[in-house]
Amino acid sequence: MGPKKILLLNGPNLNLLGTREPHIYGHETLSDIETRAVSQASSLGAELSFFQSNHEGALVDRIHQARIDGVEAIVINPAAFTHYSVALRDALTGVSIPFVEIHISNVHAREEWRHKSFLSDKAAGVICGLGTFGYKAAIEWCVEHLKAKENS
Numbered sequence: 001m002g003p004k005k006i007l008l009l010n011g012p013n014l015n016l017l018g019t020r021e022p023h024i025y026g027h028e029t030l031s032d033i034e035t036r037a038v039s040q041a042s043s044l045g046a047e048l049s050f051f052q053s054n055h056e057g058a059l060v061d062r063i064h065q066a067r068i069d070g071v072e073a074i075v076i077n078p079a080a081f082t083h084y085s086v087a088l089r090d091a092l093t094g095v096s097i098p099f100v101e102i103h104i105s106n107v108h109a110r111e112e113w114r115h116k117s118f119l120s121d122k123a124a125g126v127i128c129g130l131g132t133f134g135y136k137a138a139i140e141w142c143v144e145h146l147k148a149k150e151n152s
């Protein structure tokens with residue numbers, strides 16, 4: 001059996017990380033996050049691919065492709081789509097791949113409409129407010145989870 005496949009997805013405006021409201025989202029760029037994620041996964045014996053889009057349909061398509069590619073876990077920061085996308089929820093539940101929802105900021109300490117997520121109740125877990133460290137924690141969990149599943 002080959003290495004466990006993990007997919008990292010980022011939604012709209014996260015391509016602007018580094019310059020986008022740094023007091024909320026910090027100074028790291030998306031490329032910093034993706035590069036670190038690839039090497040973290042590989043050091044844990046997994047294989048990570050990544051994708052960012054500002055378009056809901058493109059993310060839906062990538063989620064469908066994940067099933068064809070044999071991806072076993074998804075880490076997703078759905079960004080603004082979190083708060084209103086039935087399509088992303090249906091795509092994630094439709095492919096039946098466990099996913100971790102992550103947010104860089106603590107959405108519960110922000111505007112009330114950010115408290116609602118269309119994904120959280122379907123997620124294996126939700127991480128928010130830990131900055132970009134949340135990605136690292138989510139990836140580590142995915143690898144542990146997949147290993148435990150394999151050995152059970």
Ligand SMILES: O=C1C[C@@](O)(C(=O)O)C[C@@H](O)[C@@H]1O
Pocket residue numbers: 012013014077078079080081082102103104105106107114
């Ligand atoms: O774009 C984003 C980023 C975010 O998902 C976060 O990572 O904190 C929080 C969302 O409310 C927001 O729309």
